[in-house]
Amino acid sequence: MSRDALEFSQSDRGFLEPHLPPQAVSAPASDLPFTTLTFATSLDSSLALSPGARTVLSGPQSKAMTHYLRSRHDGILIGVGTAVADDPGLNCRIAGVGGYGQEGLSGQPRPVVIDPTGRWEFSEDSKLFQLCREGRGLAPWIITAVENPSSQKQALLDKYGGRFMTSKMLRTHTGGHQVDWRTLFETLKSNGLESVMVEGGGQIINSLLSPQYMPLLDSVIVTIAPTWLGQGGVVVSPARRFDEGGNAMSAARLKNVKWYPFGEDVVLCGQVIVADAQKA
Numbered sequence: 001m002s003r004d005a006l007e008f009s010q011s012d013r014g015f016l017e018p019h020l021p022p023q024a025v026s027a028p029a030s031d032l033p034f035t036t037l038t039f040a041t042s043l044d045s046s047l048a049l050s051p052g053a054r055t056v057l058s059g060p061q062s063k064a065m066t067h068y069l070r071s072r073h074d075g076i077l078i079g080v081g082t083a084v085a086d087d088p089g090l091n092c093r094i095a096g097v098g099g100y101g102q103e104g105l106s107g108q109p110r111p112v113v114i115d116p117t118g119r120w121e122f123s124e125d126s127k128l129f130q131l132c133r134e135g136r137g138l139a140p141w142i143i144t145a146v147e148n149p150s151s152q153k154q155a156l157l158d159k160y161g162g163r164f165m166t167s168k169m170l171r172t173h174t175g176g177h178q179v180d181w182r183t184l185f186e187t188l189k190s191n192g193l194e195s196v197m198v199e200g201g202g203q204i205i206n207s208l209l210s211p212q213y214m215p216l217l218d219s220v221i222v223t224i225a226p227t228w229l230g231q232g233g234v235v236v237s238p239a240r241r242f243d244e245g246g247n248a249m250s251a252a253r254l255k256n257v258k259w260y261p262f263g264e265d266v267v268l269c270g271q272v273i274v275a276d277a278q279k280a
């Protein structure tokens, strides 16, 4: 078995079960995958010390939990800011999953990277591709608005079984891109991903927590670490909503909430409350 395999006990798995994609295919047919929003945050709602900084928040137990979540989803989605900052592996290192005590790649999630402008300069040396070479992870699907991505990147993806997928994106008033999350999730489902976990970073999470996209989230699982990262961090703080009288309301709230202490961290599980007007 691989030296870096993580253990996550059966008793710890039980509490998560109601918050995870169903294992039996008994759910009613849907065009959308089961989608979980999951990330680790500080007490001041930061994901990282700065946009370019890989920052460890999860303790060993909640880190193992995140890897268990990875084994229970078909896809794991991040923004290009995270890909560039972290050079992440985005595989599952739980003992017994493909590459970690089991042959093949069974249980490994498909990394999905939202990269509208082709900013991610990945290579054979990127962690994700090293893991592919070692049979410990899958190559990424890169969601882009670029119509002719670089042939060098295309060749690397072809070599390891990844791909570019073009998606129409709107331009925001600040010059950024806005993917249509519903269309994207439908595309991921039609390409075989029955479940997707969204890990971040800040821009991705804040976008999904906007009123029109919140209904796409089936489950929210947040690790809260007992630390303040201080000002200047990458903050989860979605845009505020206003009622008909123009009064500020909370941006989003969870229901069916459960809190589980996990080492020095606490893990919060729940579902986003969706107003009737948002369901349409």
Ligand SMILES: NC(=O)C1=CN([C@@H]2O[C@H](COP(=O)(O)OP(=O)(O)OC[C@H]3O[C@@H](n4cnc5c(N)ncnc54)[C@H](O)[C@@H]3O)[C@@H](O)[C@H]2O)C=CC1
Residues within 6 Å of the ligand: 038, 039, 040, 041, 046, 047, 048, 049, 050, 051, 052, 053, 054, 055, 057, 078, 079, 080, 081, 082, 083, 085, 086, 114, 115, 116, 117, 169, 177, 178, 179, 199, 200, 201, 202, 203, 204, 205, 207, 234
């Ligand atoms: N603590 C945790 O659990 C996690 C921490 N992080 C941290 O977050 C930081 C990165 O976060 P950010 O800088 O906010 O970058 P990000 O990972 O959210 O990526 C931002 C980029 O993704 C694209 N993007 C984002 N939303 C989009 C949308 N709605 N439509 C189309 N394209 C979109 C844009 O190109 C944007 O520049 C890193 O420092 C990383 O370490 C990332 C994931 C999890």
Ligand SMILES: Nc1nc(O)c(N)c(N[C@@H]2O[C@H](COP(=O)(O)O)[C@@H](O)[C@H]2O)n1
Residues within 6 Å of the ligand: 039, 040, 054, 055, 056, 057, 058, 062, 063, 066, 078, 082, 083, 086, 087, 088, 089, 090, 091, 199, 200, 223
């Ligand atoms: N659960 C969790 N806890 C933290 O403290 C983190 N910094 C993150 N970050 C996310 O995990 C990715 C790194 O994954 P690998 O260990 O390289 O597979 C990173 O890119 C973030 O998405 N998550």
